[in-house]
Amino acid sequence: MSPSQPPSLPASPEVIDIERALNRITYLSTRARQHDRLMALAGVPLDRAAVALLRQIADSEPLRPGELANRLGVEASHVTRQVQHLEKTGYVRRVPDPDDRRAQRIELTPQGQEAIDRIRAAGVRGMQAALAAWSPDELRQLATLFHRMVDDFLAAAVDDEAFQESLESVRPSSS
Known part of the structure; x- marks a missing residue:
């Protein structure tokens, strides 16, 4: 055990089973083929990273790119590239940060909101079918x-x- 890790407790069989089930559902829901199918049903031509960013923006108030990166657990440069792409395609726009006019926040455009609504509706239809x-x-x-x-x-x-x-x-310190 490394000094930066807390001591682990023995896992119950139920927790082990839950962890396995979560891994299975994560795998099934993040496969490229599943994403492509969902995007085709929604009529939205976006990759997984762009959809994750759109979902995060839709679920929060307008945020700075750095805050979006923190929430998604990715590098800020990754969010910057995605925002530029989503901006060019009309899904998001930059707006002034009311707390600091030098900074900008990212928000959905009406086209971006329509896209996320279609993505979510397609996802719900698939989930309804699976849980019928x-x-x-x-x-x-x-x-x-x-x-x-x-x-x-x-x-x-x-x-x-x-x-x-x-x-x-x-x-x-190691200095």
């Missing part, structure tokens, strides 16, 4: 548990970041 045999009660339970899991994952990520920062503050 589930009862409304089962769907409510799944939604509740998924939201709880995401909230717990986010809290754990914040705790992990705080832990890593505390290690950095007590680690001797």
Whole structure:
């Protein structure tokens, strides 16, 4: 175990099973063929990175490119290139940052909002087809548990970041 890693607890069989299921669903949902199919159904010719950026912009207030990069966990230069492409294709625009007029934030255009609405509608249609045999009660339970899991994952990520920062503050410098 490295000094920067917290001690691990033995995993229960249920947690191991959940981790495996999440890996399977992540794999299935991020395959290039699945993305291409979703984009064809939505009628939106964008790659996965552009769609991830559009979704993030749609789910938040206008943000600076650096904030978008942090939320997506990618390099700022990657977001800058994607924003330039999405700007050229009319999906986003830059607007002045009300807190700092020298800075800019990125927001969806009406065309960008229409594209994200079509992408989400196509995704929902696919999910409805896959979950057609589930009862409304089962769907409510799944939604509740998924939201709880995401909230717990986010809290754990914040705790992990705080832990890593505390290690950095007590680690001797190498200079």
